[in-house]
Amino acid sequence: MTISQKITQLYNLDESINSFGYEEVELAEVERGLELNLPEKLRAYYLTLAKNTSINNAHNNLFKPTEIGFSNDMYLMFYEENQSVVNWGIKHTDLQLNNPPVWGNYGSNELPDWQLEANTTELFLLLMAIVNGTLGGLKYNANSFEIIQPEVIKTIKMSWTEIEEINWSNQKIYTNDFKEVISLSIDEKENCTAIFIGTNNKHRFDNLIDSLKIKWSYISTEDDEDVY
Known part of the structure; x- marks a missing residue:
């Protein structure tokens, strides 16, 4: 079972309905602005499940494509804790990977404290789907x-x-x-x-x-x- 299938099963979604993703043109425009290609697994998630607010915004929050951007120390930020105490992102040097690790900044932009949150992007997205689910999603x-x-x-x-x-x-x-x-x-x-x-x-x-x-x-x- 893929990560996407696990999330789909947990939230009892109809796999035949693909109405929770952003359009290809929306992601392409963001990528042009950032001058990079999003990692394959993160991109695929945005195209399939990212608009489902129960999964992605019930507690912690997945960024909209237009909100994705770099921290001062060049992590690509795409998720934040519900009170913005923690922000999650991918190291600039890992962006060429299909399924890169995700790090959490438990400090601030000025004094970052980066800790490894998940070994892959997909595992991080599964973790967030579960956290959000148990907290109201x-x-x-x-x-x-x-x-x-x-x-x-x-x-x-x-x-x-x-x-x-x-x-x-x-x-x-x-x-x-x-x-x-x-x-x-x-x-x-x-x-x-x-x-x-x-x-x-x-x-x-x-x-x-x-x-x-x-x-x-x-x-x-x-x-x-x-x-x-």
Whole structure:
């Protein structure tokens, strides 16, 4: 399954409908202005999924093509954290690669602090689709900021598959065939301090809530109940 197919499956999109991409002419105009060709995988993403706001703008934000540009130290910037605390980009020297690594600036333009975020552009876009999904992009989502007990972690490890290629020491993400996702926040003492879940399938969501014995801080379906 390709990265695009994984995202499509997670968001339950109809693969026969290609209505979420920018036009070729829009990207070509941006490339002329930047005097470069976008990396192949980033370009392909903009042509297929970049206009879907649930995937790309529910929390963190993918830039519109006209917003793509260089930082002071020549990273091609294309994604930002929802409060602009972190900005993500590709090294100028890596732009000739088809699927280059993505770096996050955790400092400022004047005093940058670049950290490797994902080994490839596609993996970064998958990571952002999952983060955005669990924080509102997926219709059914929930989170808890309580310490998650070891038996719950054990259940997750036994019943879901870890997505090792986008995991870091302070973050672990699990899935069931990209039809639902679970993201765990891990502190320096190996405690799980928060959990985020998401899916576009109500039945799967109910099963997640039932399976994980957690005191939830937020459950999206409770918003619907508040209306009545």
